[in-house]
Every structure is written in structure tokens, then in C-alpha cells.
Amino acid sequence: MSTYEFSVPCLFGIEGIAGDELRRLGMENVRVENGRVLFSGDGLALAKANVCLRTGERVLLVLADFRAETFEELFQGVYGTNLEDFIPRDGAFPVKGHCLNSKLMSVPDCQAIVKKAASKRLGEKYGVDWLPETGPKYQLQFSVMNDRVQLYLDTTGPGLHKRGYRAVGNDAPLRETLAAAMVQLTKYRGRDFVWDPFCGSGTIPIEAALIAKNKAPGLNRRYAGECFAWLDPKLWGQVRQEARDKEFRGPYRILGSDNDPKCVSLSMANARKAGVGDVIVFRDGDATQMPLPAQEGVIICNPPYGQRMMEQRSAQRLYAALGRHLKYADGWKKYIITSEPEFEHFFGKRCDKKRKLYNGMIQCGYYMYTDTGRKAAPRAGSGRKGAEEK
Numbered sequence: 557m558s559t560y561e562f563s564v565p566c567l568f569g570i571e572g573i574a575g576d577e578l579r580r581l582g583m584e585n586v587r588v589e590n591g592r593v594l595f596s597g598d599g600l601a602l603a604k605a606n607v608c609l610r611t612g613e614r615v616l617l618v619l620a621d622f623r624a625e626t627f628e629e630l631f632q633g634v635y636g637t638n639l640e641d642f643i644p645r646d647g648a649f650p651v652k653g654h655c656l657n658s659k660l661m662s663v664p665d666c667q668a669i670v671k672k673a674a675s676k677r678l679g680e681k682y683g684v685d686w687l688p689e690t691g692p693k694y695q696l697q698f699s700v701m702n703d704r705v706q707l708y709l710d711t712t713g714p715g716l717h718k719r720g721y722r723a724v725g726n727d728a729p730l731r732e733t734l735a736a737a738m739v740q741l742t743k744y745r746g747r748d749f750v751w752d753p754f755c756g757s758g759t760i761p762i763e764a765a766l767i768a769k770n771k772a773p774g775l776n777r778r779y780a781g782e783c784f785a786w787l788d789p790k791l792w793g794q795v796r797q798e799a800r801d802k803e804f805r806g807p808y809r810i811l812g813s814d815n816d817p818k819c820v821s822l823s824m825a826n827a828r829k830a831g832v833g834d835v836i837v838f839r840d841g842d843a844t845q846m847p848l849p850a851q852e853g854v855i856i857c858n859p860p861y862g863q864r865m866m867e868q869r870s871a872q873r874l875y876a877a878l879g880r881h882l883k884y885a886d887g888w889k890k891y892i893i894t895s896e897p898e899f900e901h902f903f904g905k906r907c908d909k910k911r912k913l914y915n916g917m918i919q920c921g922y923y924m925y926t927d928t929g930r931k932a933a934p935r936a937g938s939g940r941k942g943a944e945e946k
Contacts (some may be wrong), residue, residue, distance in 0.1 A: 557598040557599055557600070558598060558599070559596055559597065559598055560596070560597065560598065560599075560602070560617050560618070561594065561595075561596055561617070561618040562594065562595050562596070562597060562601070562602065562605065562615055562616060562617055562618065563592050563593075563594055563616045563618055563706070563708060564578070564592060564593045564594075564595070564605065564609065564612035564613070564614070564615055564616070565591060565592050565612070565613045565614060565616070566591060566592060566593060566611060566612055566613060566733075567611075567613065567731070567733060567734055567737075567913070567914050568590070568591055568912075568913075568914045569737075569911065569912050569913040569914055570611050570733070570734065570737040570913065571588050571589065571590065571591065571592065571593055572588055573611050573737045573740055573741070574588075574593045574609065574611040574612045574737075575587075575588040575593045577609055577610060577611055577612075578593060578595050578605065578609065578612075581604055581605065581608055581609070582601075582604075583595040583596070583597055583601055583605065584596045584597060584601075593612065594618075599787050599788060599791050600791050600794070600795065602615060602617070602711055602781060602787070602791075603779075603781065603787075603791045603792050603794075603795040604795045606711060606712055606716065606774055606779045606781065607772050607774040607775065607779075607792075607795050607796060607799060608772045608773070608774065608795070608799055609716060609773075609774075610733065610736035610737075610740070610763070610766075610767070610773050611733050611736050611737045611740070612716055612733065613715050613716055613717060613733060614710060614711075614712035614715055614716055615711045615712050615716075615781075616697060616708035616709065616710055616711065616712075617642075617708060617709040617710075617711055618706060618707075618708055619637050619638075619639070619642065619696075619707045619708060619709055620633060620634065620636075620637040620705070620706070620707040621704070621705070621706050621707075622704075622705055623703055623704055623705070624660060624700070624703065624704075624705045625658075625659045625660070625703050626659070626660075627660065627665065627666075627669050630660060630666060630669050630670070630673075630700075630705060631669050631672065631673045632673075633673075633705055633707075634669070634670050634673035634674055634677070634707060635673040635674075635676060635677050637674075637677070637707060639674055639677050639678055639681075640677070640678060640681040640682070641786065642694065642709055642784070642786060643674075643678060643694045644691060644785045644786075645678075645682045645684070645687070645688075645691075646687075646688050646689070646690050646691035647689065647691045647692060647693075647694045647785075648689040648690070648691060648692070648693045648694065649671075649674060649678075649689065649693075649694045649695070649696050650693065650695055650696065651667045651670045651671045651674070651696045651697075651698070652667065652695070652696075652697055652698075653666060653667065653670070653697050653698035653699060653700070654698075654699060654700070655700040655701075656699075656700070656701045656702075657701060657702050658700045658701060658702060658703045658704075659703055660700050660703075661700075666698060666700060667698075670696065670698050670707070674696065675687060692783035692784070692785075693780065693783070694709060694780075694784070695709070695710040695713075695780060696708070696709060696710075697709075697710055710780055711779065711780055711781035711784070712779055712780055712781070713778070713779055713780035714777075716733060716773075716774065717731045717732040717733040717734075718732075718777065719732050719773050719774065719776070719777065719830065720774075720776040720777040720829065720830075721762065721776070721826050721827075721829035721830035722757055722758075722759065722826050722829075723829075729756065729757055729759065730756065730759045730760065730858045730893075730915065731759075731915070731916065732759055732762075732763060732773070734913065734914075734915060735759040735760045735762075735763040735858075736763040736766075736767065736773070737913070738760065738763075738856055738858075738891060738893060738913075738922065739760065739763050739764045739767055739856060740767065741891065741911065741922065741924070742854050742856060742889065742891050742924075744764060744767060744768070744854060744856075745767075745768070746767070746768030746769070746804065746806055746808055748809075748852075748853050748854045749809040749810075749811070749849065749850040749852065749853030749854070750764045750809070750810045750811070750853060750854050750855075750856060751810075751811045751812075751813070751849055751850075751853055751854070751855050751856075751888075752764075752811070752812045752813070752855070752856055752857050752858075753813050753814075753841070753843030753846070753855065753857055753878075754814060754843055754857045754858060754859045754860070755812030755813060755814045755819065755820070755823050755838065756814060756819050756823070756858070757819065757822050757823055757826055758812050758819075758822065758823025758824070758826045758827055758836070758838065759826075760812070760856050760857065760858065761810050761811070761812035761823070761827070761836045761838070762823075762826060762827050762830045762832055762836065764810055764856070765808065765810050765827070765830070765832035765835050765836050766830065766832060768804070768806070768808045768810070768835070769803055769804050769805070769806075769808070769832065769835065770802055770803050770804045771799075771803050771831065771832070772796075772799035772800075775796055775799060775800070775831075776829075776830075776831070779792070808835045809850070809853070810835060810836045810837070811836070811837050811838075811839070811849050812836060812837070812838045812839075813838065813839050813840065813841035813843065813846065814838075814840070814841070815840065815841065815842045815843070817840055820838045820839065820840055823836075823838045824838050843857075843859070843878055843881070844874070844877040844878050844880075844881045845881065848885055848888070850887075851887050852887030852888060852928065853887070853888055853889075854888065854889045854890075854891065855882070855885075855888055855889070855890045855891065855892075856891045857891070857892055857893075858892075858893050858894075858915070859871070859874060859875065859878065859892065859894060860874065861894055861895045861896065861918070861920075868896075871894075871896060872896065872898075872902045873902075875894070875896065875899055875902040875903050876902045876903070876904065878903065879902065879903035879904035879905060880904065883904065883905075886928055887928055888928065889924075889925060889926050889928055890923075890924075890925040891922065891923070891924050891925070892922070892923045892925075893913060893915065893920050893921070893922045893923075894920055894921060894923070895915070895918050895919065895920045895921075896921075897921070899921060899923055900923065903923075905925065907923040907924055907925055908924055908925055908926045908927050909924040909926065910922065910923055910924065911924070
């Protein structure tokens with residue numbers, strides 16, 4: 557079986573987590589870079605990464621890597637790629653991509669050049685003047701960065717964050733890949749009580765349940781690679797069955813709550829679609845008033861941000877109320893993501909660790925309170941910051 561090079565784009569801040577995942581999945585030559593993780597593997601690895609990876613956005617097969625400062629160099633680089641090994645005579649091959657810090661900065665022009673070069677190459681190889689493109693889609697992507705071009709074949713289709721369980725979200729949904737990374741950063745393995753007091757559409761509790769059960773996140777969806785003529789279709793069934801065989805069963809304690817009954821109902825429906833409705837409890841409740849559901853556990857939450865759902869001052873008042881309510885919850889570790897730079901001040905306690913994450917295009921801090929034995933500290937001043945995690 558042939559060996560390929562793959563690139564997995566990631567949200568900024570979670571590349572290392574995705575790299576660790578790929579290593580645990582048995583991938584070879586894993587390298588972590590800004591915004592992506594690279595690895596090597598065969599067709600089985602392609603299918604396994606798509607079905608089992610929790611924190612990557614998609615799996616791209618690297619077709620070519622070359623330097624181009626002119627459109628002619630771009631054309632020749634694409635034309636010299638063995639596209640016929642991957643795209644059949646009737647395959648549809650749309651093109652999309654991006655450019656950054658390069659002499660070639662016009663995305664539409666680069667798209668046109670890549671399409672023209674690919675059409676010429678495939679037309680010559682198949683001995684035709686016109687390619688029908690009536691068959692399955694083989695999405696080509698390009699990246700032009702610092703005058704370096706990489707040409708990819710997208711093996712995923714809709715992004716990996718689209719697990720298939722959340723057809724409808726609430727006003728400010730958290731991307732599933734980010735929620736999975738947030739859970740993994742707590743080192744949760746299914747033993748602790750997990751509570752999300754701002755559950756919204758249920759993403760964090762659902763991702764926690766998938767991790768606890770060791771349930772592959774992509775079992776219930778389809779992938780672009782399943783239609784590739786050169787890839788053995790039996791590989792996908794093999795990967796799915798192996799993933800099912802590795803699932804755990806246990807008495808997990810996972811709670812999601814929200815003060816909006818519509819969100820609670822939506823979360824329940826999404827959990828059932830994800831196949832974890834039997835291990836999560838959802839209920840109505842105000843995060844700043846409801847009693848703690850246990851003596852100890854892990855709180856993981858995405859409270860409203862001032863710039864997204866509420867006015868900033870309202871969000872700040874919410875953080876202060878939450879801090880007062882949890883002031884003596886010493887048995888609970890707390891992991892809170894927000895774009896509010898002075899969160900510690902309003903929450904009333906300095907975090908033990910802080911990690912920079914991105915929720916979509918919004919830069920956030922992931923505030924981690926991990927010392928359950930420490931008494932509540934005095935309110936932190938606006939200039940006091942938590943230690944940045946290296």
C-alpha cells in the first residue's frame with residue numbers, strides 16, 4: 557500500500573493536542589507546526605485519521621510542494637504533479653485555496669491557474685480535449701505562503717468539526733474540535749464528575765462523553781475519501797469496526813445545564829444523535845445560583861462573551877457572580893474559556909494556568925484552576941495575570 561504525506565489544519569492553539577492524538581492513533585512521522593500537523597501514512601491511516609481524530613479540522617493529502625513567485629511557476633508546478641494517480645477521467649476537481657505573505661496574492665487568479673494546469677495535465681494523460689467532471693468530487697486545495705506552494709487533495713469533505721450530531725446550534729456555538737481540545741486539556745478520562753453550567757447546544761458535555769466512552773467522533777458521517785476510485789472502500793468499514801470494538805462502557809457522571817430551557821432541549825436531542833444520550837444528564841439551571849451537583853469534579857465551560865452574545869459589562873457581571881458562587885467550591889477544578897482579557901479580575905481569583913485558544917476568529921484565554929486544595933485568593937487586580945502555559 558502506498559505511503560502518502562498528510563496535512564491536518566487545526567485551530568490555533570491546539571496543534572500540539574492534535575499531534576498527540578495522531579501519535580496515539582499510530583501515525584508516523586508526526587510534526588507539529590503553526591496551524592497544522594503533518595504526518596505520513598497509507599490509505600488506512602487516511603481513513604483512521606478522518607474517523608477518529610477529535611481536534612483536527614480536516615485531512616489533506618499533500619500532492620505537491622514547490623516554490624512559485626510567478627504564475628508561470630505556479631502553472632508548471634501544478635502541471636508537473638501526478639494528478640492522474642488521484643483524479644479519474646470523469647472526476648470533478650474544483651479548486652480553492654489561500655495566499656499569505658507571497659508575491660502571488662490574488663486567490664481568484666491562483667485558482668484559475670491551478671485549474672488550468674490541472675486540466676491540461678489530466679486532459680493529456682487521458683487523451684481528451686474536454687474533461688466531463690461528472691463523477692465524484694476530488695476537491696483540490698492550494699496554499700501559497702511565503703512564496704511556497706502546497707497542493708492538496710481534501711479527503712474529508714465537510715470539516716471534521718461537523719460530527720453529524722449538531723444540525724442546529726444556539727446563538728454562539730462552540731466548535732466541536734475546540735470543545736474536544738478543552739476537555740482533553742483537563743486530562744479527563746471518564747472518572748471525574750464533569751459539569752458544564754453553560755451547556756448551550758451541549759457540545760462540551762457531548763465531547764466529554766465521546767472521550768469517556770472512547771467513541772470515535774466521526775462514526776456517524778461520510779467522507780469525501782469514501783468516493784475515491786484509487787482507495788479501497790473496505791478500509792472505511794475496517795476502521796469503523798475497529799473503533800467500535802475499542803469503545804468503553806461505564807457509569808459516567810456528566811452534567812450539562814443552562815438557564816434557557818430551549819438550549820437544554822436542544823442539548824438532549826444532540827446528545828441522542830451523538831449516541832451518548834444515555835450517559836449525560838441535562839437540566840435547567842442558573843450557573844450563578846444552582847447548587848453544586850457533587851462535592852468534587854471538573855467544570856468545563858464557555859460562558860457568554862461580551863462581544864458575541866451580551867454586552868461586555870453584562871458578561872463581566874456574570875463572571876463576577878460566577879466567581880462568588882464558586883468561591884468555596886474547592887473540590888472542583890475549573891476550566892473556563894472567554895475572550896475577556898480581565899476575566900481573572902472579575903472572577904475574583906487568579907488562575908493556575910492560562911492557554912491562548914481561538915474560538916473561530918476570536919482570541920480567547922483558557923483559564924485553568926487546577927489546585928482544588930487552595931482557598932479562594934483575594935480579588936486579583938487588573939494587572940495581575942495568570943501564568944501563561946508554555
